[in-house]
Amino acid sequence: SQELEQSPQSLIVQEGKNLTINCTSSKTLYGLYWYKQKYGEGLIFLMMLQKGGEEKSHEKITAKLDEKKQQSSLHITASQPSHAGIYLCGADGGSQGNLIFGKGTKLSVKP
């Protein structure tokens, strides 16, 4: 079965610094999703990547899927306290609409 490994598990950065979160799959990725979760809340969709080499950006967050489609990275530029939360990557679990998830990366941003 497919597994997603995220690194790091947790991250503390100073406001204004850049950071990267990685998501590595044990199998080829046919759809990679990034979600953000704030404590006590549901998951909010950030971006979806499908093609090898694809890169998408939204505000200060950029996600990339490598050419081999087994690794994705999420990069935040000039982090802000509003970026704090848990970031999860998800991938198609083999059944329609079913996603499997990594264990998440907890991001804290110090003002």
Place this chain on the structure above:
Amino acid sequence: DAEITQSPRHKITETGRQVTLACHQTWNHNNMFWYRQDLGHGLRLIHYSYGVQDTNKGEVSDGYSVSRSNTEDLPLTLESAASSQTSVYFCASSEEVTGELFFGEGSRLTVL
């Protein structure tokens, strides 16, 4: 605006009691899912449904059941709650074209 809502948001129950968590979506999605989230395990799929009268077991389905009598609702039932089922439960629905999951706010269940 379309949305997905869960109730209750918080519940405390005793071992052996039956508990039902409600999930209602107004997206008109055919696909609906229940996940549980635990420290060290992340999100794990419990049950899912691709449409009315369709239900399927996920990775951690033991002790849980679902029913789908209409498009909007997928209630999750714990037949006899156990302490190991203390968790945060998330309901989600998805678009069939993009596969994007829309999540509810979660239901925190404590089994004493």
